[in-house]
Amino acid sequence: MIEIKKICCIGAGYVGGPTCSVIAQMCPEICVTVVDINETRIKAWNSDKLPIYEPGLKEVVESCRGKNLFYSTDIDGAIREADLIFISVNTPTKTYGLGKGRAADLKYIESCARRIVAVSNGYKIVTEKSTVPVRAAESIRRIFHSNAKPNLELQVLSNPEFLSEGTAVKDLKNPDRVLIGGDETPEGQKAIQALCSVYKHWVPKDRIITTNTWSSELSKLAANAFLAQRISSINSISALCEATGADVEEVARAIGMDQRIGSKSLKASVGFGGSCFQKDVLNLVYLCEALNLTEVAQYWQQVIDINNYQRRRFATRIIDCLFNTVTGKKIALLGFAFKKDTGDTRESTSIYISKYLLDEGAKLHIYDPKVPKEQIIQDLSQPNISHDLPDQVSCLVTVCTDAYEACKGSHAIIICTEWDEFQVLDYGVIYKNMLKPAFVFDGRRVLDGLHSKLQKLGFQIETIGKKVAGQGVPFTSRAEVAKLSLQEPPPKKIKV
Numbered sequence: 001m002i003e004i005k006k007i008c009c010i011g012a013g014y015v016g017g018p019t020c021s022v023i024a025q026m027c028p029e030i031c032v033t034v035v036d037i038n039e040t041r042i043k044a045w046n047s048d049k050l051p052i053y054e055p056g057l058k059e060v061v062e063s064c065r066g067k068n069l070f071y072s073t074d075i076d077g078a079i080r081e082a083d084l085i086f087i088s089v090n091t092p093t094k095t096y097g098l099g100k101g102r103a104a105d106l107k108y109i110e111s112c113a114r115r116i117v118a119v120s121n122g123y124k125i126v127t128e129k130s131t132v133p134v135r136a137a138e139s140i141r142r143i144f145h146s147n148a149k150p151n152l153e154l155q156v157l158s159n160p161e162f163l164s165e166g167t168a169v170k171d172l173k174n175p176d177r178v179l180i181g182g183d184e185t186p187e188g189q190k191a192i193q194a195l196c197s198v199y200k201h202w203v204p205k206d207r208i209i210t211t212n213t214w215s216s217e218l219s220k221l222a223a224n225a226f227l228a229q230r231i232s233s234i235n236s237i238s239a240l241c242e243a244t245g246a247d248v249e250e251v252a253r254a255i256g257m258d259q260r261i262g263s264k265s266l267k268a269s270v271g272f273g274g275s276c277f278q279k280d281v282l283n284l285v286y287l288c289e290a291l292n293l294t295e296v297a298q299y300w301q302q303v304i305d306i307n308n309y310q311r312r313r314f315a316t317r318i319i320d321c322l323f324n325t326v327t328g329k330k331i332a333l334l335g336f337a338f339k340k341d342t343g344d345t346r347e348s349t350s351i352y353i354s355k356y357l358l359d360e361g362a363k364l365h366i367y368d369p370k371v372p373k374e375q376i377i378q379d380l381s382q383p384n385i386s387h388d389l390p391d392q393v394s395c396l397v398t399v400c401t402d403a404y405e406a407c408k409g410s411h412a413i414i415i416c417t418e419w420d421e422f423q424v425l426d427y428g429v430i431y432k433n434m435l436k437p438a439f440v441f442d443g444r445r446v447l448d449g450l451h452s453k454l455q456k457l458g459f460q461i462e463t464i465g466k467k468v469a470g471q472g473v474p475f476t477s478r479a480e481v482a483k484l485s486l487q488e489p490p491p492k493k494i495k496v
Contacts (some may be wrong), residue, residue, distance in 0.1 A: 001190075001193060001194065001197065002083075002123075002125075002190055002191070002193070002194035002284075002340065003083075003194075004030060004083045004084045004125075004194055004195075004197065004198055005029075005030060005031065005083055006030070006031045006032075006033070006045060006081050006082045006083050006084075007020065007023065007030055007031070007032045007033070007082060007083070007084045007085075007086065007198075008033050008034075008035060008079055008081070008082035008084070008085045008086070008131070009032070009033070009034045009035065009086040009088055010028065010034070010035055010036075010075065010079075010085065010086065010087055010088060010089060010112050011034075011036060011039045011086075011087065011088035011089040011129075011130070012034045012036035012038070012041050012042060012045055012051070012071060013036075013041075013052070013088065013089075013090065014052055014165060014168075014275070014344060015088045015129055015130065015161050016034055016086060016088030016129065017034060017045065017050075017051070017056055017057075018052075018054055018060075018163065018168045018169060018172060019086070019088070019129065019161060019163070019172060020032045020034050020069070020086065021034075021057065021060045021061050021064070021069060022060060022169060022172040022173060023198065024069035025060050025063055025064050025069075026202040027068075027174070027198060027201045028064070028067075028068055031068050031070075032068060032069050032070070033070045033071075033072055033078040033081070033082070034069075034071050034072070035071075035072050035073065035074065035078045036071075036073065036075075037075065038447065039073055039484060042071050042072060042073050044368045045061070045071035046065070046071050051210075052342075052343060052344070053341075053342060053343040054165070054166070054168045054169055054341070054342065054427075055166070055167070055169065055170075055372045056169040056170070057118075057168065057169055059124075059170060065460070070134060074200070075115065076115070076119045077120050077272050078119065078174070079115070079116055079120060079374075080119055080121070081354075082124060083124060083125065083141045083194075084124070084125045084127065084194070084195065084198070085108050085116060085124060085125070085126045085264060086124065086126065086127050086129045086159075087109060087113075087127065087128055087129055087130055087140075088113045088129040088130055089108040089109060089111075089112055089130055090108055090130070090391070091104045091105065091106060091108065091109060091130045091131055091132055092104070092105050092279070093105065093278075093279050093282055093283070095413075096292070099102065099286055101282065101284055101472070102282045102283065102286035102289075103283065104131075104132065104133050104136075104279070104280075104283050105131070105361075106132065106133075106136060106139065108130075108177070109128075109130065109136060109139075109140070110139070110143065110357065113126075113139075113140045113143040113144065113409065114143060114147070116144075116154070116317070117143060117144050117147045117149075117152070118147070118287075119155065120152055121151050122151065122153070123148070123150055123153045123154075123155075124150065124152075124153075124154055124155075124395060124407070125154075125155050125157060125159070125191045126140065126144075126154055126155065126156050127157040127158070127159045127195065127216070128140070128156070128157070128158045128159065128160070129160070129161055131160060131161075131220055131224075131276060131279070131280055131283075131288060132158075132217060132223070133221070133283050133286075134214055134217045134218045134221070135214060135217070135487065136217060137156045137157075137158055137181075137213045137214075137217065138213075140156050141156050143214050147218055153187075153189060155182065155183070155188060155190075155191035155447075156182070156183075156213070157180060157181065157182040157188075157191055157192060157195055157213070158179075158180070158181035158216035158217050158343040159178070159179065159180050159181075159195060159216070160180070160216060160217070160219070160220035162175065162176065162179070162220075162223065163175075164176070164338065165274065165338075165341075165342040165344050166339050166340055166341035166342045167341070174432075175203060175207060176207070177207050177208070177209050178199045178203050178207060178208045178209065178405060179209050179211065179216050179219055179220075180192050180196060180208065180209070180210050180211075181193050181210070181211045181212055181213040181214070181215055181216025181217065182201075182212070182213055182216075183212075184212055188226070188318070189252045192198025192210050196208050196210070197247065200330055209335065212291065220280070221280050221283055221284050221287075222284070224276050224277055224280040224281065225280060225281050225284050225300060225303065226279050227265050227277065228272055228277040228278070228280075228303050228307070229300075229303050230264075230265040230266060231265055231267075231269075231271075231272045231277075231304075231307070232272075232302075232303045232304075232306035232307055232310075234248065234252055234265075234266045234267070234268045234424055235268055235269070235271065235306060235307070235310045236306050237251060237252075237268070237463075237465070238268040238310075238465030238479075239310075239313060239462050239465075241465040241466060242464075242467060245467055246466075247465065247466045248268040248464065248466060249448065249466070250491040251465075252267070252268065257369055262324070267308075267445070268444060268445065268462060268464050268465040269312040269349075269418075269444050269445065269464055270310060270311060270314045270349050270353065270416060270443030270444065271307045271308075271314075271349045271352075272349070273305055273310045273338030273339070273346070273347045273348040273349045273350075274339065274344065274347055274348075274350075275344065275346040275347060277347075278304060278307070278347050279347075281300055281303050281304055282304065285297045285300050285301050285304075286301050288300065308352075308353065311349055311352045311353060311356075312356065314353065314443055315352075315353055315356035315357060316356075316464075317355075317437065317441070317462060318331075318353075318357070318412065318414065318439075318441050319357075319360060321412075321428075321439055321441075321460070322411060322412060322458060325360070326357055326360045326361065326362040326411075327360060327361035327362070328361060328362075328363065329362055329363065329364075329410075329412075330359060330363045330365060330409055330410045330435075331362050331363065331364055331365070331410055331411060331412050331413075331414060331416065332365050332366075332367070332403075332406040332407040332410040332413045333350060333353070333354060333364050333365070333366045333367075333406070333416060334367055334368075334403055334406065334407075334412045334413060334414065334416065334417070334419075334422055335350060335367075335368055335414050335415060335416040335417020335418070335419055335422070335444075336348060336350045336351075336366055336368035336371045336375075336376050336379075336416070336417065337350075337370060337371050337417050338350075338359045338417070339417065339418065340418045340419045340420065342370065343368075343370035343371050343375075345371055345375055345376070346373050347381050348379070348416075348417075349416055349443070349452060350366075350368075350416040350417065351379050351380065351382075351385060352385075353371040353414065353416055353443070354366070354380055355380075355385045356398075358380070358385075358392055358393075358396055358397070359387075360382070360384070361396070362396065363396050363397075363398070364396060364398070364402050364446045365398045365399075365405070365406040365407075366397065366398070366399050366400065366406065367399075367400040367402060367403050367405070367406040368417065368419075369419060369421065370470050370474040376399050377393060377397065377399065380397055381393050388398065403421070403422070403425055403430075404426075404429065404430065404433075407430045407433065407434060407436065408430075408433045408434075409433065409434070410434055410435065410438075411434070411438070411439065412438070412439035412440070412441060413430070413434075413438075413439070413440045413441065414431050414441045414443065415440070415441065415442045415443055415444055415447070416443050416444070417444065417445060418444040418445075418446045419446075421448055422447075423446055423447065423449075423450070423494060427450070427453070427454055427457060427459070428457055431457045431458055431459060435462050436458070437458075438458060438459050438460065439459070439460045439461075439462065439470075440454060440459050440460070440461050441461070441462045441463075442464070443463075443464060444464075445463055445464055445465075447461070447463070451468055455468075
């Protein structure tokens with residue numbers, strides 16, 4: 001049995017940082033070093049203010065940092081010392097060239113592979129932790145074989161992460177399963193067992209699944225595609241509920257009690273976000289297209305199309321309710337992270353709701369308890385969001401330090417992230433300081449238990465998948481939802 005004494009993780013982001021922190025805590029005899037080229041990020045990992053927010057993560061880091069957990073920019077040194085190397089770098093969707101908008105960009109994976117083979121000696125296990133397309137491990141192997149050394153043996157494994165942001169520490173300590181894929185050769189099986197021995201410190205043996213490399217890589221894409229599919233499915237039903245008078249929460253509860261379906265991931269909302277779902281589904285679409293599986297590609301593309309439709313539909317509903325114009329109107333947007341209990345804004349629905357409203361000239365006052373102002377401004381200043389209006393964000397966006405400040409003097413409140421604190425705000429105070437009629441657009445169904453109270457205060461409430469009874473100003477939907485592309489300029493520009 002190969003014994004793992006030292007681990008190096010390349011990439012100190014949302015996957016590498018939490019994963020290796022938990023490994024260090026659960027395996028005190030193993031020395032774990034997390035490396036990154038970003039000096040600012042490494043300094044943050046070594047400080048009291050970590051670069052990412054996850055419940056329980058700070059306590060994990062502080063329990064073993066400086067003992068058997070280290071954060072460093074000395075990438076080459078950590079690679080040389082390690083028995084096991086995790087590659088946990090970003091694999092974004094390509095924004096240029098062949099496969100633009102669908103294929104994963106593997107330039108950081110390739111860079112890691114070349115660096116590993118250049119500085120390594122002896123025996124090492126190199127493990128994909130990043131989400132990668134099927135057969136990415138083969139590309140890593142080709143780089144290794146093309147740069148072979150007499151005294152170097154590198155085994156490549158796939159060990160995809162299945163954590164959810166907001167519950168990452170919990171997911172890592174009590175995983176549904178750990179998946180490890182590798183070669184079916186004796187050498188490959190030895191490497192698999194070596195990695196299994198690390199996880200066996202705290203994961204029951206029956207939850208550790210071993211497969212070949214390709215099955216492991218595809219399982220990760222398929223898992224995220226299935227989860228995204230369920231969300232898009234219930235969101236499609238939410239549109240039907242709003243048109244018929246049904247309540248999507250009641251429908252979800254009814255169908256979720258069918259054991260063949262189950263209740264998880266049946267929460268209707270304004271749409272899914274995050275770094276994984278859209279990227280992985282698009283990756284799957286591109287893979288199917290490359291393999292000439294056109295009908296399969298079209299099937300999975302619909303998951304993305306429904307998600308985009310849900311966002312557009314919600315934005316259109318806001319504009320319609322506000323008397324078909326939001327130009328110059330102050331609107332409070334509560335929540336900018338893609339989900340609660342994280343500061344991650346990648347592919348956040350809030351970005352796209354903001355885009356549609358900014359295109360109409362709305363003045364957005366944004367509050368999120370964990371997302372810094374600089375991140376919000378950066379996200380809304382992306383070319384595909386602000387288009388050719390560089391001054392749009394500075395003129396129309398204000399980032400607030402609390403919810404009350406954001407809501408004061410506004411025409412409407414939009415809840416885009418399900419932060420718990422939004423359920424306990426003093427809506428009486430908020431209502432008094434808003435323009436009338438005062439609207440609440442609940443894109444996450446966090447205020448369901450407060451509808452009666454809010455209506456008594458005078459709020460007009462619009463939510464996902466339900467017609468709220470007793471409204472003073474009823475909403476009548478348009479027959480058609482505008483199909484706005486995120487890649488093309490909108491048909492109308494507001495000069496600022």
